[in-house]
Amino acid sequence: MNDPVIEKIMQLRNQLRNKIVIPVHHYQNQAVSSIADFLGDSYKLAVDCSKSDAEYIVFCGVLFMAESADILKKPFQKVIIPASNADCPMANMADLTSVNEIFNKITTLAGTDVVPIVYMNSYADLKAFCGERGGSVCTSSNAHVIMNHYLKQGKKVLFFPDANLGMNTAFKLGLNHKNMILTKKLDNYNDEQVILWDGFCPIHKRFTPGDISVLKANYPGIKIIVHPECPEEVTAQADAIGSTEFILNTINASPAGSIWGVGTETIFVDKLFAANQNKTIVPLKVSECINMKKTTTELVLNSLININEHIASNGTIPLMNIISVPEIYKKDAAAALNKMIDIVTNGLK
Ligand code: SF4
Known part of the structure; x- marks a missing residue:
């Protein structure tokens, strides 16, 4: 049976032609996935979005992903998120003030170069923090490449916000518990190479x-x-x-x-x-991300209607749910995202 909401989305998509692109994360529901221009995990979506020339990027995922698209977009592009309340609990487990404090503490303790690596599942201010200090963003598909890039230079890494990803990545590189420490145990620091923020994804922790x-x-x-x-x-x-x-x-x-x-x-x-x-x-067991479920085809349709009206009114009708990363973070956050892409695609030394 045809879905009237999807039919309307398709009509509007034809009308808007190459003005819009709809990237969809793998965790989005089947109906939303069926209208995707491209599907992917956070890394693939970041790269694919950066290659698109569509004026409006209608991002079906959670906020930190849409932020990354906004950071990497071309100047004429706009990023819109249909579900403006699609947050990520893990991304909220690290904030700039606390990360800055821990980074200063570990830099003093380590007495050597410490490089921050931030998981894609984080907000723009923390990506900018990394970019400003020569660090990089990583995703779950490339964390081992990024971490190895810095460790082989003799640097220590502060990895945040997901301790499990950081730990599993370090294991993959042949390290063990003696080489890692959680930030909450920093008072016992003993020259560990990998310092792990104590965040986690509630969905995978179950x-x-x-x-x-x-x-x-x-x-x-x-x-x-x-x-x-x-x-x-x-x-x-x-x-x-x-x-x-x-x-x-x-x-x-x-x-x-x-x-x-x-x-x-x-x-x-x-x-x-x-x-x-x-x-x-x-x-393994049922474990749904309620934030990923917040995007519905109805919300996507609302976004497309709004874009259409915005264009037809020559901009008089404002766009809704625009993602706009503050300018103070954009340059450094882009540096951290581009460093990831460079390390992964070009083997940056
Ligand atoms: S699955 Fe986990 S990391 Fe991904 S958006 Fe949901 S809470 Fe965040």
Whole structure:
């Protein structure tokens, strides 16, 4: 049955032609995903958005992602988020004042170069903090490349806000607990190379080793694949660990009959299930991100109607839900985002 809201979106999209582009994060629901110009995880969306020439970027994701699009956009472009209250609890776990305090403390303690690395899941002021200090943004698909880039130069890294991603990334690079310390334990600092902010994603923190045991008992031959935002007790028992894009590609490429237990956001797991009917795909447990669910096709339609009216009125009707990163952060935040892209694509030394 045709969905009247999606039909209206398609009509408006035709009318607006190449003036709009709709990037959609993998965790968005199926209806919103069906209207995507491109789908991706936060890294892929940041890169794809930066290549678009559409005047209006209608970003279906959460606020920090739309901010990144705003930082990397061309001067004539505008970024609009249909769900203006789509926040991220993890991004809210680090603030500029606290990060600055910890950075100064660790720089004094370490007595050497400390470079800040901020996960994409953060707000523009913290990305700017990194850019200003020669640091970089990272995503779950490239955190190991970014962290390794600095460690091999003999630098120490302050990684924030997600401790699990930082820890799992350090493990991937061959480090162990002796090489890392949480910022809340800095009074016991003992020359650790990786300093981890104590933030987490509530969605991925819910998974436990017990969830894996249950699946292994119920599905003989099952393989466990999890996101690196999961706690180390979970990643230690997984057959594969990787970003959303990695999970997508790995499961899509697996042979018919494969059995997967997936430790990441539930809406995304449901979409994997729908797209891989010849495989068995089960979540470790149900764990939905309510903020990702805030974007609906109705809200996207509202944004397109507003853009259309804005254009037809020669700008008299204002645009709603525009993302506008303060100018004081833009240059340095762009430096941190571009450093990530340079390190990943060009192997920046
Ligand atoms: S899944 Fe986790 S990190 Fe992603 S938006 Fe939701 S709370 Fe934030």
